[in-house]
Amino acid sequence: MTTVKKREEMDPQYQWKLEDIFATEKAWDEEFEKAKSMLPQFQAYQGKLNNAQDIFECFKLDDQLSMHLERLYVYANMRLHQNMANTKYQALAEKARKLNVEANEALSFINPEILALSNEKLDQLIADPQLAEYKHSLEEMKRSKAHILSQAEEAIMAQVGNISSASSNIFGMLNNADMKFPKVKNERGEEVELTHGTYIQFLESKNRDVRREAFGAMYRTYSSLKNTLGATFSANINKNLFMTKVRKYNSALEMYLYGDNVPTSVYNNLIETIHEHLPLMYRYMELRKKLLGIEELHMYDLFAPLVEEFDMNISYDKAQDIIAESLKPLGNDYLSVLQQGFKDGWIDVYENEGKRSGAYSWGAYGTHPYVLLNHKDNLNSMFTLTHEMGHALHSYYSDEAQTYRNAQYPIFLAEVASTLNEALLMDHLLKNSTDPKEKLYLLTYYADQFRTTVFRQTMFAEFEKIVHERSEQGESLTPEEYSAIYYDLNKLYYGDGVVVDEDIAMEWARIPHFYTSFYVYKYATGFSAATSFSKQILEEGAPAVERYLGFLKSGGSDYPIEILKRAGVDMSSPEPIEQAMSVFKELIEQMEELVK
Template sequence: MAKELLTRDQVNVEDTWNLKDMYSNDSDWEEDIKAILGKTEELVKFEGRVCESADTLLQVLELSAFISEKLEFAYNYAARLFDEDQGNTLHQSMNQKIFSIMAKISSDVSFIDPEILACDESKLEEFYDKEPKLDLYKKQIKEVQRLKAHTLSAEMEKVVAMTAEMSNTASEVYEAFTNVDMKFPTIKDEDGEEVELTHGRFVPFLMSANRRVREDAFKAYYDTMKDYINTLASSYSGEVKQRVFHSRVRGYSSNLEAAVNANNVSPEVYENLVKTVNANLDKLHAYVSLRKKCLGVDELHMYDIYTPMISDVAKKVTYKEAQETICKALAVLGDDYVELLKEGFANRWIDVYENKGKQGGAYSATAYGCHPYMLLNYNDTFDDMFTTAHEMGHSMHSHYSNSAQPYIYSNYKIFVAEVASTCNEILLLEYLLKNCTDKKERAYLLNHYLDSFKGTVYRQTQFAEFEKITNEMVENGDSLNAENLSTIYKDINERYYGPDMISDPEIAYEWARIPHFYYNFYVYQYATSFCAAVAIAEMILTEGEPAVARYKKFLSSGCTDAPVELLKIAGVDLTTPAPIEAALAKMGEIVKELEELV
């Protein structure tokens, strides 16, 4: 681990993503912006006559698709530049510029959906008969019609669209404050050397076998969060308030309903997850008890939750080693899948290591017409290998959908976004277990499997519950502040982890470090997707090619149907609690096996 972070210009270029695959230079990006604005000027001339004829409707839909595709492409370029160093003022300006343009265009073209909704169904059918090219847009029009009850007049849609840039303020403040302005102290590492604490180093420190390092990192990190907790609470409160505005102006009963309905998912799926997980907290409590036993401590603290339960087995995994192992593990998905993996690794789809100002965490992003891009903050840990496999799952999902679908149907809904990524992780873990001959190493891998259940099903549902409660508070007229946010979070944490876990005072501030709370009810999908992925991986490993074929059909489906229906192609039905119950039953079995091994 480097003692000080490198600046962006000090990073080995081969370890960075190649954004020239999008634009050879910033001037080309500027030219695309001009073209987008020019096409937008053409499109707005159709206001008031979208459904004047079959030809005008076609022109409107084609122009709209062109603008959306180009705008998404331009946004991704600016966003990737910004994320590689958020302290770069030029890239800050480009990112702000594209957000402003997106907000303006959203307002300018907001007349389209209301005018389509005002068009009589019989008239639309006449248009389809007269203009065969409109067949491509039938599903898109039906999706617009599905949201009719929550679509406003053209004038009101324009007003709401004008709030888009303002509505991003809370998340922009949070990102800038936590990634650029907030500074953490140094702590002593395992060797007794002073090392700067950062977002990227926090979890690796918590994974340390040295309990003093874990505790020092935990307390230093959250003590810093506590110093700024009122600012962070105000930022989150602002995020929730803007959601309330948008959900109410569109006639939704709650923020939750507005968020999930946008993805054509019922709120019952969300509530079913929280209910089913809470009914199965005994598995998490058993895991906590086993962790306490394995670590041999009188008291288990929250800073003990990341370190492996099985000691002296964890080893560093270099980025090169991770690539090789991932390709072997995912060979069950076919030669075409593995060749794409190798292409991504070899051709700089990935920004690998942490540098000053770089966005924390990891993600995959893609723009139609270019390969996916992945951001990592690789630290040579076992978990980093799994993160790489996870993000490659996102990238492959995007590649398959973009290759199979026209632009307007290529963007799969967020609800299914975590299925492919998690399936990759599970297949990697099952591969490692299958090829493991050492009893202690198997125990270590089972530990990792349990940590995945803990971190993805239970932890994300814990987040989902916190998000639901805090949004409902604002909806009911209550205010959010540092004190009640921290109290709510700590209470949920105590309930989830049970009596064998000491919920340290510092854990009350953990909500403030979770950027996903600004993603509008995103996190529950990690949990539902994990449960779906457990089922899909099992089918792939037991059935072979038929299951792989179904899975790739799902990956290639984009947003051609409701996400719950698309998952049924792969063999999973999340309209019932069965996949969640089955996944948590599997966790219970793994806990018992690990208990026997240790």
């Protein structure tokens, strides 16, 4: 067994260079003091934010402070992520966090003062050339004004905020701390405790008895607590209905989509278009049944490996070469930035003792982005690398092209660039694969991404829509009704070729995302938008690449739907989802060819 190395034993060429943010810790301390000294300067603008000059100066000061705070916070936390046990960086990260809290208090007067202005005055400010770079910020403020309450009411709502997170907190405690699962037998016949972490491993077992037993044990546990879980979920829906009414929205769905300025038609359109393409899912389920060599496909068979694990040993350096080759369709400019990222200390590659798990892309405006990995020499890690570099290059292009405020892109757009990179990598691997076994392994890997990211997340999104609509119509839903709705959706999405086991009816009770309401649809729209981009880039070439780079450079300078539309992906129409479905159809056809 190999022991994980300590940080100081790692090869520096595979570590990120945080010195590009702050050359020394003394420089961090100096910037901290500088940021702290800026806080009193905001008092000069309090009560004066009613004209272009004062608003411009205040916004400029706000941007300068925010850039300092971001650099301080990002640097301290990324140092900490190198080794979470490092008390020096724990203290530094806490120091940065506290300064952010102080800053939020010092700046808290800005939004209410501007929102207190009349719509006519706001229109004048939006049109004022002096405030041109803040046009989108001011438009956003004016747009939100319809749902802002009086000062006294907002103060009450702030207090309600503490109560409104109760259902999510209770679910989190119940799900992660108090819920105990029984022991189940693994492939070797040993009794092993079932946990959230081991559940998916059991479902991926080649032994069908192991999958069946883990599946049943998981949902029997949830079922034994169905009344508590039902009451917790209902409390979350009731909180949403309360907020909807108080904030004067037409529905909870509209309220949650309002922040991104996404019309509810986009959400409904996703569900409708996926419904039209459910026969593709049914075809994929038939293929699953054939590949597994079973007469009946059950819900516990959906994660079972379809082909023998194909051992793709890919070193980090080889992964970089394959990724660069796969991203050639994006043009020389993109590739040169990618190589810069690979070579110039953007990436912290390997696991070391105490290092934060997982992977992310992060950074601060004014310095290049960074990527944290825990790289293993396998296919998954290569996909993680191209995914995170997609995020990194999105940030790089946004920061280069936009002012600080307009560079921050919203969550609705965040997964597009990363998923596009994955789509191009998969296309490259499939085109260059000569081994039928390897090709089938890649095809099943990709097809399962469509199943889990597009179909499954859309099914989740539809479940949320149904339960909220029925609650808005005055129905009081019981755990049995949640289960019936959820069971029927599984029947619809998986078709008659799958035995939809009764146990799956309780799955709604274990999805944490349901407590971040109307969020999961973004996975499906992001994946569809990325797949649409990749199809256009591979088929059209240069014009599509130009549009895509325009998307990367737009940051958050406009509303997400508009940014995508200008780049050739209109999420208000079914087309991007249909293009994604055409890619899924091609995958299924290739798989059918290989398993004749």
